Amino acid sequence: MTDGPDAFLGGILHLHQPPRGAHRAGTDAVLLARLFAPAPGDRLCDVGAGTGAVGLACAALHPGTCLTLVERDPALIALARSNATRNGIAAAVIEADVLASAAERRAAGLVPDSFDLVLTNPPFFTPGRHRPSPHPGKATAHDFPEGGLDLWIRTCTAILRPGGRLGLIHRADALPACLDALKGRYGGIAIRPVQAKAEAPAIRVLIAATRGSRAALSLLPPLVLHGSDPNMFTPEAEALHRGAPWPPD
Structure with a gap:
């Protein structure tokens, strides 16, 4: 059973999500969905899509995007399909385990070299290295082998x-592991730290990279989410949550 639909991106999108206590899309999904601006006809894949928040938000903001959502959880797949229909967005939804073999992925419908853009919010933790959520769905969404x-x-x-572009968001302390995973596969890597407050360390990193590029790595200005009031977004963060583009660097 889900709660009523949540208004996302200032009401541009309305999403049914799992009940509170489970993994639900929030600021991470908003920031990832705003990372790229697909051109009409671009093929976009949201890998580990959950309820489809990232891919649907990006497609809602950029009409003409050819969207595919990839998820392994049947309950979340049902929500993703429902959310696509509710918002009038055409989306192919593929049930596949991202960690399965290449043959299994292809059999599920994931064809090599088939997307211009991939957005992903991978699970953040390795079991045994953090306290898992008591909610099974949230634990599954957050844990990696x-x-x-x-x-x-x-x-x-x-x-x-x-030449296609990958966008991902992860914990800030996972940046070395992310760079290791990208090494030899991507270049033109652009890293944007995300800080809860200006004086605090980064809590997230947003990473954009180009497959096969040899361009240099760049470190972008940070996004600060909150000012003196922890319950209020900064103007830049508030604008992104309403669907505005990234402020100029």
Whole structure:
């Protein structure tokens, strides 16, 4: 049973999500959905899509995007299909395990070199290295097996065309692991730290990278989410939550 639909991006999108206590899309999904601006006809894949928040938000903001959502949980797949229909967005929904073998992924419908853009919010934790959520769905969404990040990025790379772009969000302390997973596969890597407050360390990193590029890495200005009031977004963060583009660097 889900709660009523949540208004997302200032009401541009309305999403049914799992009940409170389960994994629900929030600021991470908003920031990832705003990372790229697909052109009409671009093929976009949201890998590990959950209820479809990231891919649907990006498609809602950029009409003409050819959207595919990839998820393994049947309950979340049902919500993703319902959310696409509710918002009038055409989306192919593929049931597939991102960590499965290449043959299994292809059998599920994930064809190599078939997308221009891939967005992904991988699970953040390895079991045994944090306290898992008591909610099974949330624990599954947050946990990876050992070596899972590299396998996850490998799948994203396989389905992305050469020269296509990958966007992901992760914990700030996972940046070395992310760069290791991207090494030899991507260039033109752009990293944007996300800080809860200006004086605080980063809590997230947003990463954009181009498959097969040899361009140099760049570190972008940080996004600060809150000012003196922790319950209020900064103007930049508030604008992004309403569907505005990234402020100029």
